[in-house]
Amino acid sequence: MSSTANHPPSLPQVLNLDASAVRSTLSYPTLISHLRSSLPSVSLSLHSPLRHNHTIDEPTSSSLLLMPSWSTSPSLPYIGVKILTSFPQNSSSNLPGINASYVLFDSSNGQTLASMEGTELTLWRTSSQSALASTYLSRTDSEVLVMVGAGALAYHLVRAHLHVRPSLKRVFVWNRTVAKAEALVRRLGEEGVGEVVFEVAEGLEEVIGLGDIISCATGSDRPLVFGERMKRGAHLDLVGSFGASMRECDDKALRRGRVFVDCEAALEESGELLGAFERGVLERGDVEGRLVELVSGEKVGRRGDEEVTVFKSVGSAVLDILAAQLVYEDFLQR
Known part of the structure; x- marks a missing residue:
């Protein structure tokens, strides 16, 4: 019997990409070009329900938003979720009003592929x-x-x-x-x-x-x-x-x-x-x-x-x- 028969397959390495890492991959020409070329071809295979928008604090309009999307196209084999908070009052404390994280999964098996600094991603997108x-x-x-x-x-x-x-x-x-x-x-x-x-x-x-x-x-x-x-x-x-x-x-x-x-x-x-x-x-x-x-x-x-x-x-x-x-x-x- 093989010595590896009872060993589960190794999990993929999860990339943890901070703001500088996200920034280093993006430019306006490349991202605009990618959106232009990809959007028509994958739009029918992408599923994106209305985001969840939950009020955290009514007087200050603070909120938690969840934005999921997944693809059934082989050219885009991913599930993604952005988790975002909006705290408009942060501007008075010189803090960013929007903070976000983005998690990317493999759509064929559900395994986590990457965690990204979502605020930077959102600014560029x-x-x-x-x-x-x-x-x-x-x-x-x-x-x-x-x-x-x-x-x-x-x-x-x-x-x-x-x-x-x-x-x-x-x-x-x-x-x-x-x-x-x-x-x-x-x-x-x-x-x-x-x-x-x-x-x-x-x-x-x-x-x-x-x-x-x-x-x-x-x-x-x-x-x-x-x-x-x-x-x-x-x-x-x-x-x-x-x-x-x-x-x-x-x-x-x-x-x-x-x-x-x-x-x-x-x-x-x-x-x-x-x-x-x-x-x-x-x-x-x-x-x-x-x-x-x-x-x-x-x-x-x-x-x-x-x-x-x-x-x-x-x-x-x-x-x-x-x-x-x-x-x-x-x-x-x-």
């Missing part, structure tokens, strides 16, 4: 999906980007949009706390991106009308961007809100634009959309399509220079698992 949507929805000759918010995600959104729209020449950053906007502008300026000029916007109303692309990443519960102030041909990128009480733009901004979403969950979770549905400003059928439909060519993006477009994302577990795949498989090849 979110900014890259916005930039990917922008390639279909913003004007190719866009020159001015207005960044509303100056948290950790804002830096990535600016860099990702600059990558896909090299025509951008000027970036305004607005934040309720001016010092945070100043810090972000200083960081971007020190890194340098061609001839791009980075400026602090002390008043949001004054710069909204200048934006060819307006990107919002805040936890606001009231409109910050008003449709009547947006210029013709503007593209509005709404990233911050993921709950019914959150809202970054008014109804007119949605009515003026052709609205696209990252995933179906946006129709159930976005405060902007839910409010517009309830008030009769929009119907669900007015939302033109999802990101995967833009990428696959099923839906047409921008149709003219005068058109206003809107991309609303609430966070997609499908895109999370694709980003995690890129990180994990890169490490396997090292």
Whole structure:
């Protein structure tokens, strides 16, 4: 009898990837390209139920979110789960408001493959999906980007949009706390991106009308961007809100634009959309399509220079698992 007959097979080594390890595998060109090439081919084999959103502390709107996704495709043999906490009050203590972990499993046997720092993964995934949507929805000759918010995600959104729209020449950053906007502008300026000029916007109303692309990443519960102030041909990128009480733009901004979403969950979770549905400003059928439909060519993006477009994302577990795949498989090849 073989001496190994009663020995179980060895378990795979579990990769534990911290923020620096995740960061070392990613770039905007590679992740945007991966999402563009993979999303249409695997979307039908990916299963992603609505995320669990549990309120932890009602007065401060702290919450725990669980975002699972799994694939039945041989080209994506994974199960993934992101566990995320949102503590908006952390900003007053100079702590990150979003913290997350991502766990990747083998879909053929359920074994754990990797544990990743999920906050870093989320920053790259979110900014890259916005930039990917922008390639279909913003004007190719866009020159001015207005960044509303100056948290950790804002830096990535600016860099990702600059990558896909090299025509951008000027970036305004607005934040309720001016010092945070100043810090972000200083960081971007020190890194340098061609001839791009980075400026602090002390008043949001004054710069909204200048934006060819307006990107919002805040936890606001009231409109910050008003449709009547947006210029013709503007593209509005709404990233911050993921709950019914959150809202970054008014109804007119949605009515003026052709609205696209990252995933179906946006129709159930976005405060902007839910409010517009309830008030009769929009119907669900007015939302033109999802990101995967833009990428696959099923839906047409921008149709003219005068058109206003809107991309609303609430966070997609499908895109999370694709980003995690890129990180994990890169490490396997090292």
